[in-house]
Amino acid sequence: xxxxxTDATTRGATAAGGGAVAPGRTVxxxxxxAGSDPSGGAGIQADLKSIAAADGYGMTAVTAxxxxxxxxxxxxxxxxxxxxxxxxxxxxxxxxxxxxxxxMLGSRDVVAVVADWLDSLPRGATxxxxxxxxxxxxxxxxxxxxLDAGGERAVTDLLGRAxxxxxxxxxxxxxxGEEVAGDWPAALAQARRLARRHxxxxxxxxxxxxxxxxxxxxVGPDGVLAQVDAPRVVTTSTHGTxxxxxxxxxxxxxxxxxxxxxLRETKAWLTSAIRAGAxxxxxxxxxxxxxxxxARRRTPDEGPRAAGGVARMLAGAHEGVxxxxxxxxxxxDAAGVRAQIDAxxxxxxxxxxxxxxxxxxxxxxxxxxxxxxYARALARASELAPSRAEQAFWAGGAHGALVTELDLHTTWLxxxxxxxxxxxxxxxxxxxxxxxGRDYPxxxxxxxxxxxxxxxxxxxxxxxxxDAHPYGAWLATYGDEAxxxxxxxxxxxxxRVAGAAGAEQRHRMAAAFARACRHEVAFFxxxxxWGPPGG
Ligand SMILES: Nc1ncnc2c1ncn2[C@@H]1O[C@H](COP(=O)(O)OP(=O)(O)O)[C@@H](O)[C@H]1O
Ligand SMILES: Cc1ncc(COP(=O)(O)OP(=O)(O)O)c(N)n1
Numbered sequence: 189x190x191x192x193x194t195d196a197t198t199r200g201a202t203a204a205g206g207g208a209v210a211p212g213r214t215v216x217x218x219x220x221x222a223g224s225d226p227s228g229g230a231g232i233q234a235d236l237k238s239i240a241a242a243d244g245y246g247m248t249a250v251t252a253x254x255x256x257x258x259x260x261x262x263x264x265x266x267x268x269x270x271x272x273x274x275x276x277x278x279x280x281x282x283x284x285x286x287x288x289x290x291x292m293l294g295s296r297d298v299v300a301v302v303a304d305w306l307d308s309l310p311r312g313a314t315x316x317x318x319x320x321x322x323x324x325x326x327x328x329x330x331x332x333x334x335l336d337a338g339g340e341r342a343v344t345d346l347l348g349r350a351x352x353x354x355x356x357x358x359x360x361x362x363x364x365g366e367e368v369a370g371d372w373p374a375a376l377a378q379a380r381r382l383a384r385r386h387x388x389x390x391x392x393x394x395x396x397x398x399x400x401x402x403x404x405x406x407v408g409p410d411g412v413l414a415q416v417d418a419p420r421v422v423t424t425s426t427h428g429t430x431x432x433x434x435x436x437x438x439x440x441x442x443x444x445x446x447x448x449x450x451l452r453e454t455k456a457w458l459t460s461a462i463r464a465g466a467x468x469x470x471x472x473x474x475x476x477x478x479x480x481x482x483a484r485r486r487t488p489d490e491g492p493r494a495a496g497g498v499a500r501m502l503a504g505a506h507e508g509v510x511x512x513x514x515x516x517x518x519x520x521d522a523a524g525v526r527a528q529i530d531a532x533x534x535x536x537x538x539x540x541x542x543x544x545x546x547x548x549x550x551x552x553x554x555x556x557x558x559x560x561x562y563a564r565a566l567a568r569a570s571e572l573a574p575s576r577a578e579q580a581f582w583a584g585g586a587h588g589a590l591v592t593e594l595d596l597h598t599t600w601l602x603x604x605x606x607x608x609x610x611x612x613x614x615x616x617x618x619x620x621x622x623x624x625g626r627d628y629p630x631x632x633x634x635x636x637x638x639x640x641x642x643x644x645x646x647x648x649x650x651x652x653x654x655d656a657h658p659y660g661a662w663l664a665t666y667g668d669e670a671x672x673x674x675x676x677x678x679x680x681x682x683x684r685v686a687g688a689a690g691a692e693q694r695h696r697m698a699a700a701f702a703r704a705c706r707h708e709v710a711f712f713x714x715x716x717x718w719g720p721p722g723g
Contacts, residue, residue: 214717216244216442217283219318220435221276221302222291223252223264223325223334229476230256230328230428235289235435237479241457244439247283249275251302252294254334258427258471261332266294269301276305285318287442289435290346292325296338299346306349319441322350323434324359329427329474347386352406352447354391354434355382372403379407389413389447391437395429402459404433406451414448418459418527425465425475432477433458444533452531457482460524482524482706511687514694515679518701519640525705529645532713538659539652548659549601550719551712554614556597556605558711563589565621565635572628578681585674596665613714617707624700629685633697636682637704642666643675645712 220235228234232248239246251272255263279285288306293299309317324343326335335343340362347353347363360378361368364385369375372394379392387409394403402420406413433454440450464481478484509517529535534551537543563586570582598604610618624634646666653663686697710717 214243214443216286216439217247218244218287218289218435218439218442219247219249219279219283219285220289220291221249221251221272221293222289222431223254223294224250225254225256225428227257227427227471227476229258229470230431231292234428234431234476234479235291238432238435239439241461241479241483242436242439242443242454244287244442246435247279247285249279251298252292252334254292256328256330256332257473258475259473260330261328261334264294264334266298269295269297272298272301273305276301280305280309284316286316287319287321287438289438290320290322290350291431291434292334293339293343294334295336296342299339299342303342303345303349306346319352319438320350321352321354321434321438321441322346323354323430324363325430326359326362344386347382347388350388352389352391352437352441353382353386354393354430354437356393356430357396360390360392372397376405376407376412379405380409380411383407384409391433391451393430393433395426404451404455406447414451416452416455416531418455421459421462423462423466424473425462425468425477427471427474427476429458429462429477432461432479446533449531449533449536453528456524456527456531459527463524511683511685511689514686514698515683518698521702522637522641522705525709526641526644528709529641529712530648532709533716534712535645535649538663539649541652541657541659543659546720547715550715552597552601553605553608554611554711554714556594556601557608557610558614558617559589559593559597561618562621562635562638563587565625565631568625569628569631569635572625572631574628581677581681585678588674600662611714611718613707613710613718617704617711620700620703620707627693627696629689629693630696630700632682632685634700634704636678636701637708639675639678641705641708643672646671 218239220232220239222235223231225231225233228237231254232250236246236248249272251266253265253267254261255265290302293302306320324346326333326340326343328334344363353363355363357375358368360375360382363382364378366378369378375392375394375397379390382388383390390407392405392407394401397403400420401417403415403417405415436454436457437447437450440453441447444450444453458477461477461479461481464478465475468475468478470476534543534547537547566582566586566589570579570586573579573582621631621634624630643666649663650667653660653667657663686694689697
């Protein structure tokens with residue numbers, strides 16, 4: 189068990205004092221101890237991409253080499269365990285490791301090396317012990333064995349050395365010596381039995397079940413701590429989902445210091461990566477997920493050539509498609525972003541009323557800075573608008589931001605906002621809006637997510653309001669029908685403009701819209717990322 193988890197309640201659903209990363213660091217250093225998949229969808233290749241997608245620094249100690257592709261495993265080679273000892277020592281001697289993900293181990297001897305190494309990791313105050321996520325890989329989806337029979341028994345010895353274990357349903361059954369769970373309640377009951385037996389947190393995964401929902405749950409010895417549902421994606425691109433989940437979880441935990449938050453964020457990201465997997469067109473069997481789909485969407489106009497190529501291809505494919513259909517597609521593409529926002533500690537705490545007053549103040553002060561400039565972006569849209577109706581609409585929006593919205597902030601802040609510095613997050617969002625102001629279609633696409641996502645997230649938050657809620661009056665404003673009507677009108681304008689745009693212009697609009705969506709996530713997260721420590 190890591191030092192971070194030892195401090196926590198119920199064996200570490202939340203670590204005391206924030207993330208496991210050393211103070212002042214924001215990029216967790218994460219080591220994957222796992223096997224290699226040359227086709228890039230699972231194993232250490234998936235781990236490195238997943239860690240990168242979670243904004244971590246990835247490292248690997250290779251336990252085994254496989255010859256596999258999306259259709260199955262052709263061979264497994266386990267190098268001498270002594271060389272794994274050397275790899276682990278080389279990294280440990282030099283680098284402070286914030287989190288470890290353990291995946292395919294291959295043989296009993298390798299399991300023993302990893303057990304000894306975990307036992308040798310620092311305990312105590314001088315160097316923080318890394319968080320340990322164990323994905324007890326036994327059999328690939330293709331049915332091929334990735335751990336020998338002796339290793340299957342030995343891997344149980346690792347359970348007590350991990351903070352979190354992420355077995356799929358067949359692995360859960362093997363670890364307990366029981367039948368594979370046939371439904372979700374049975375899976376949860378088994379996860380709880382495993383958690384109890386080894387005093388460890390278990391992530392129960394519903395990937396192997398049927399139904400519209402793919403549920404996961406964080407389960408402790410006393411039962412379910414949090415359930416995280418996502419729509420089940422109808423796809424064959426699920427190669428490496430278990431590897432990707434566990435390394436993403438380790439990385440996000442290292443940053444957040446809270447397993448539930450880490451699981452919620454990882455699940456939201458993974459669902460979106462699974463959805464995007466088919467478009468990669470890799471292999472003819474079960475293809476990989478697209479770990480970096482969000483990053484690809486985020487940088488299509490300035491990113492690497494390949495990313496631009498994908499975006500241009502998508503924009504080309506949209507030629508002949510109507511504006512409403514195109515905008516519906518952009519909104520569907522933003523589903524992952526919206527789920528990410530719902531999962532943010534700030535949004536969850538605002539919803540349940542536990543948000544620290546200093547985090548709320550930080551958010552309001554940055555939002556006040558943002559609104560002044562957002563009003564300028566809307567005024568610019570008004571200036572560029574081709575019709576009187578659209579000119580009036582954007583001018584009205586600018587007025588609403590400056591008067592209605594800012595008055596509300598002044599009331600909550602107990603006076604005019606203080607003269608605080610623009611945070612990097614707010615600054616980046618405003619830079620994007622200013623850059624988009626060169627032409628009307630791009631600007632309309634860039635300003636839209638602020639309306640739409642705010643209204644969408646707000647709808648769910650408004651439903652949490654009750655009389656005794658400390659932020660009840662604030663939540664009530666999210667239910668404002670006038671704002672909902674303005675959002676509908678803004679979306680209708682976007683649809684009209686997208687409908688009239690050519691392929692290149694559509695590409696720029698899609699990029700501006702997707703980028704603004706990403707800025708929305710960061711904006712809702714910034715009080716926790718940059719703000720004062722919350723209570
Ligand atoms: N078709 C799917 N749609 C959405 N999520 C899925 C799908 N298949 C798997 N997942 C998710 O991927 C992760 C890995 O799940 P699972 O397939 O159960 O494990 P493994 O890859 O280890 O066999 C879990 O978060 C699970 O909910
Ligand atoms: C080298 C290697 N490690 C692990 C796996 C298993 O990957 P996982 O994500 O658990 O699931 P599938 O890819 O089997 O769906 C692997 N195949 N290769």
